[in-house]
Amino acid sequence: MANVPLPPPDSPPRMSRVFWRDDRFIQLAAQLIVLSIVAGLAIILVQNMAASLQRQGIALGFGFLDNAAGFDIGESLIRYTNSDTFARALLVGLLNTLLVSVLGIVLATILGIIVGIARLSSNWLVNRLAWLFIELMRNVPLLVLLIFIYTAFFLKLPRARQAIRLGPIYLSNRGVAMPWGEPTETWPIYLYIIIAAVGSAVLVAIGLRLWQERSGRPKPIALPALGTFAAMAVVGWLVLPQPPLTITTPQIAAFNFRGGLVLTPEFMALLIGLVIYTAAFIGEVVRAGIQSVPRGQVEAARALGLNSRRTLQLVVFPQALRVIIPPLTSQYLNLTKNSSLAVAIGYPDLFAVSGTIINQTGRAVEMIAVVMGVYLSVSLLTSLLMNWYNRRVRLVER
């Protein structure tokens, strides 16, 4: 060991280093090279695309969106006829996507929480059934599930005349018909009353909250606020000269239903498929979240004298939420993106409508750009919202 000659001590760093040995230069050069390769590829591809489009005699541009669409859309939240523009057709598709996504998210969350709790149940049968449900959903592609529900269930239902009756609800191959409120002349006024009721309920809740913080004693908050809302809603309904909604029940006409609300089989199949598929994933998220709260927390809460409801409400749930929110967000995003599978069963969502427009006009590039842009914005909005909520429930570490 001793006779190994020591390496000569490093010469002090020279001030005039060769510039291509400098780390900063290498990093800059590497980035410029990557950037120029990517930019070069992009330019070549775009030029190719422009050339191919020119050969096909298509000019890029969004002007065509103002032309009359000329095709019908099965269901729409806003007024739409086939003489409306492509832009309006796209809006119809977007609203349909949003409708099924929002409803799906709400229902999937509720069902998912039930499944997650059932998975933790001490009842063997409930526990195993929840497990079976989760495994079934997670091991089958959503597309297979959707097409199965649509073709093997909804389209196999009897015709409207022989519809299956479940109380006031009819099931037939024309969809699900149920009683629904028909707005009357006083409906717009009633809407203002509802808004005012929500506002007062919020004010009551804030006031009680402040009082609770001031006095340091727990006060009931949710019940008085809900009471305020309900009271104003009921009084408003009774005070108006004419009830704002008249309830109509579906009547069987020749081949279809008249009156009430008729949900198409496409919509129902898509909604049910998305809800049960996502609920299985949410169930696992909820289970993992609840299990992540250490037992000691529950025991400590019981030792402080909280009853089991308060333990859940004040100790377990807030802590479980921190673990649940980020994966729950990605499930919401998945549900929204998965709603594009509507095209497989003929529900006119954004993607299906844009597919029709591509077939009609051949404007593939523009439509794909629009659709991708819209989904991207919806995804970004959802994750911004959920990140904001996540920051609120996150553990504040000292």
Added chain:
Amino acid sequence: MSTTTTSLPARAEALPPPTERYTVLGWLHKNLFSTWYNALLTVIFGVVVILLLRSALEWALTQARWEVITANLRLFMVGQYPAAATWRAWACVVLLALLIGLSWGIWGRNQRAGAITFGALPFLLAILAHGEARVALLIVGVAGAIGFALSRWRSAQLQRITILGWVIYFPLVILLISGLGSADGPLSLVTTNLWGGLLLTLLLTVVGIVFSFPLGVLLALGRQSSLPIVRALCVIYIEVIRGVPLITVLFMAQLMLPLFLPGVTIDRVVRAMAGIVLFSAAYLAENVRGGLQAIPRGQYEAARALGLNTWKMMLLIILPQALKAVIPILVGQFIALFKDTSLVVIVGLLDLMGIAKAVLAQPDFLGLQAEVYLFVALVYGVFCYLMSAFSQRLEARLNAAR
């Protein structure tokens, strides 16, 4: 304290801990009827389950027309793949059985019961099958058994060969199924428009895994890079792809690839593969990034201290650890990829779902959606279940090794 312990009789005489033993009634009471609401739940769900099971069984055994499956089994499995080349698909299965047998013997300790059940599967299927398929299934079973027997002779070399075998297996499958340029001969080219059924579904998955994995690793490294432009490019790619549905990416690949590359004819299957690879790479990149973030800084510093440059540090020190940490998550991603390949039916490919649609259009089998889609769901379910069971085993093993 020490005096009391020495004065006690030998510890071996201590009573064993009480074991939980239930009578049937005791078990029922604890698990089904512990409280009044549990009893209520049990009764309600019990009745519902019995009623559902009864009607489902009655339908499956008396009303369902399962001949739609048996008559079209070949279509479901390989689509229009030429009969003269079917042996290649079987060869892939035989190789797979050999590799599974070897791996089970080498790494699957104390799982003999599972191995025997799994190994008996091809023979059981062979009893049900007939003709060519029966012979092939017997060969598959024997291959698995040979692999298992070989692995008894434990040697480090065999282990290395097996790992190598897995690495070259997937490219080999693609080569075997697609064949080589020559028009005739044993390995003639089979154009992709003849691929179909489960074969196409599996090939889309294999191609997706093989090509998106390196791309995903590169993207993950790029996202962790200290170079701002590289990082920005990777972040944009990953976030854009993760923000849009797979079906739009598939559509883009179908409609825009021919525009981007004029003069080159890319057939539909390859375009779908490109879409799946581009999509899956972004998700894999995020999974790999999770692994990269789990590596302590000290590992980087130690690699630097050893004088490794950036590439050697990543390849030899960081990536092996990062990838090992996320293996179960990667398997989960591959399962998702397998399920996602079903979307190619929307762009008109004849994968398992596409074949199902085509079969339902046959005049003999109109209106048999329930039978056909249940069968398709069963096929997907079996594959996914096997993969996830494997991933859980692997996770337990990796956790135990840690």
